[in-house]
Amino acid sequence: MNRDYSPGGPSVLRSLWLVLAQAITIAVGVLLAWRALGPAPAGPSPAPDVVSVQEAPHPASVASIQNRVATASLEGGFRTAAAKASASVVNIYTRKTPPRRLPNWLRPDGGEDGATQGASSLGSGVIVAAQGYILTNNHVVEGADEIAVMLPGEKVAEARVVGTDPESDLAVLRVEIAGLQPITFADPASVQVGDVVLAVGDPFGVGQTVTQGIVSATGRNRLGINTFENFIQTDAAINPGNSGGALVDTSGHLVGINTAIYSRSGGSQGIGFAIPVSLARQVMEQIIATGRVSRGWLGVSARDVIHETTGAAAGAALVAVQRDGPTDQAGLRAGDTVLAINGKEIPDTAALINETAAIKPGSQAQFKVLRGREATTVLVELGQRPAVRKR
Structure with missing residues (x-):
């Protein structure tokens, strides 16, 4: 059977309809593609911080996300570390009784004899053993006739001096109380410049306080503070009353004993010094064992x-x-x-x-x-x- 291919035949009409259908299909496809890929119509801008999952973030965006995640993690760590360290840090109150004044008739200046007032001072300390041993600075307790320690939970106990080491400015006290929570010592080699640290103590007697900073330097010496100097420098706020308190890492482990601040005006200047845990532990162990330090x-x-x-x-x-x-x-x-x-x-x-x-x-x-x-x-x-x- 022969098919008719002459003009005007049925086959020609079918061809025309096929061409028209294909043209319509192509037009619709082009329209859809233009709407999908072309410029978006005017309207509200997308909400900020919404990142398309189809685009790889810019390196700066990656760093920002990582920083936010790290910050969130560290914030939780600060809370945990602060609670852990605070359970091992105490407030220390000392009293030094001055020599008794002479009666008026024996005094060269003939002045009035007032009531003798004891000189009081305050500082901080760190519980280092469950047996009641507390590590602090020598200058906190030096010359004191009476020493009282306020423990976590606001228990107050009388303390005695086990031994002191003026050359490192460290001292060990002891209280006769059970159930104490000693601090955990950090690995001395783990302390590096840039590490986040917390200072825990009792500045100005306002009560136990936690401040945060970083390790600014290690191995500081020739400052004229102690004979033996190997200080950790930090910008965590350290003020009067912090002496003898704890400098801890973000796990709440002891890295140093807060000792001094650099100040030209009497206030904190962002430069504080702590005795590293390596030296503190060496001195502490000798004092507990023998009551003194041999060098x-x-x-x-x-x-x-x-x-x-x-x-x-x-x-x-x-x-x-x-x-x-x-x-x-x-x-x-x-x-x-x-x-x-x-x-x-x-x-x-x-x-x-x-x-x-x-x-x-x-x-x-x-x-x-x-x-x-x-x-x-x-x-x-x-x-x-x-x-x-x-x-």
Whole structure:
């Protein structure tokens, strides 16, 4: 059977209808595509902070989201850390009774004899053992005749001094109360510049207070505050009354004992100093065990050696050696430069003092010494560092 392809036949009409249908379909498709992809009609702008899930966020947006998540996490951590640390921080009140005044007729100035008033002061402390041991600053309790401790829950107890160490400005007290919650000590190596820290104490006697900041620096020394200085610097607000209180990390672990502030006006300047937990623990354990701190001693005076080219510290040069002292007996003499002790580099006199003090008296230490142009090794038996008189 032959089909008719002549003009005007049925096949031509079907072809025309097919072409028209295809044209309509294409037009509708183009219209839909234009509406979907073309400019949006005028109207209300989308709500802010709505991010299309179909677009990868800009790196800045990613950082912002991560920061918000981290901040939310840390805020919860601050609450937990503050509660944990606060349960181990106490307020310390001391009273010093002045000498009794002379009767008027014996006083050179002939003045009136008023009632004797005790000098009171306040500070903070940290519970370090369930047996009632409390760590604080020496200057908080120095010379006190009476010491009272306000514990968490506002219990008040009389405290006695177990021992003090003026050279590190630390002291250990003890109260006879059960059920105390000691603080947890942080790993000293975990403390880094930029870490978030909380200061817990009793500033100005207003009551237990928590402030927040960061670790601004570590290893601060030569400040003239203590003989042995290795301070953590922080910008967490530390004010009078915070002395002896806790500096903790965001887990509530003790990283330092708040000790001093740098101030030209008497107020907080964002520069506070805390004794690191490494030194605090060393002193605390000795005081609890023996009532005092024993440190190694060389019997020398020294000065820093500065490298001529780089200007960096390059050792501790002995200026004078005490006759019959530990270094004299070991054969060291003035002019020798100490480069290392037991393999640990000694860049300056501060390191020399701190490293020798940490060695047990009566034990031997290996000193690497530069004499002239030659390096030599000398064994030195350290003596007992003389006790410092109380101020």
